[in-house]
Amino acid sequence: MPESSTGTAGPGRPRDAEVDRKALQAAIELYAELGWAKFTLDAVARRAGIGKAAIYRRWAARDRLVSDAMKAALLLPEAVIDTGTLREDLRALARSTMDHYLGPYGLAGLRLHVEARAHPTLFGELAAGIRRTRVLEARAIIRRAIARGELGEQASPSLILDTLVGGLLNHVLATPEELRPEMTAQSARYVEDITTFVLTAAVAIYPPPCPSPG
């Protein structure tokens, strides 16, 4: 086998980072637009402006390409949120969630979760992996808040996460197309408002233990 000019590729590994990047980018765009049912390797080659052979050499099946594209877009970088206070942690989580839903991969991620329910064998594991990252991050935020005495021990990460992340999702989904520019422009304000809203409920419902008297 001839050595690749870019050097380090072993068997089955992509040998040209730029071709790889274009293919993954085209794959996630097409998946967002078309969904799984109409997603094809040929369409990805056309969109990416690269040869079919290059695609087929890298990905033997379309589910592998969707999976790689999702992992590249949605799993990295795993930002670790740990600012030192619950309010700042929740605000950072809200901001990154809002950026994701407003960004180029928000639609693909949402479609993935919808299609994971229609095709659990194909996408179940991938969707679960993306969820897991989120859930672990949220649990860590709540665990540290409990440790700092900002929340009581019974605080439910799922209720806090669902209202914060789901609230942002609903906000983006419920905004008609013609109001998207305005919603995007005011997103910083909304991130503040929903952070305060969720934090207020969390502290009221899961109050920290009272300091011992004296």
Next chain:
Amino acid sequence: MPESSTGTAGPGRPRDAEVDRKALQAAIELYAELGWAKFTLDAVARRAGIGKAAIYRRWAARDRLVSDAMKAALLLPEAVIDTGTLREDLRALARSTMDHYLGPYGLAGLRLHVEARAHPTLFGELAAGIRRTRVLEARAIIRRAIARGELGEQASPSLILDTLVGGLLNHVLATPEELRPEMTAQSARYVEDITTFVLTAAVAIYPPPCPSPG
């Protein structure tokens, strides 16, 4: 044109309620599973077990069939929530939202909102219509709560609705397939918890005006 045996049909109107019902049911199932890209009138005829001619006679184009099926499944009946208290109204809204996401049309509705962003000219109006019903209902709930003195005048329907409805959506979407039976069994408890959570924040952040002294 021969008179239909079921009587009242005018031009273009379905002439057999049972064929109609089967077609709309099959359409919404297929749309939920496949999405728009692979949705065809032929597949609907096969799934419904009725002739292609019957489908094509009723719906000249597939977007009309998806639209009719969505309206039948998602717009009716328009339950009016008006229990007399904010807590009970929010609980009823949470319960009906949870039932929708857990029910047979939840996936179709969610896919519609995803695809309305990818294909705004096709689905934008339909998605907006479904949203409008929801938003008007939520605004009415908040308006009545303000009028009864349960919330301050500045109360934001969108923040309350986003956290309640979006929180339930995230809860259902974030539950792995194998935990769905358990999540469904505990849904009444979750409806209670999220209602209390959102109500607590709403009352704390938008307090009603103080009664005048004396």
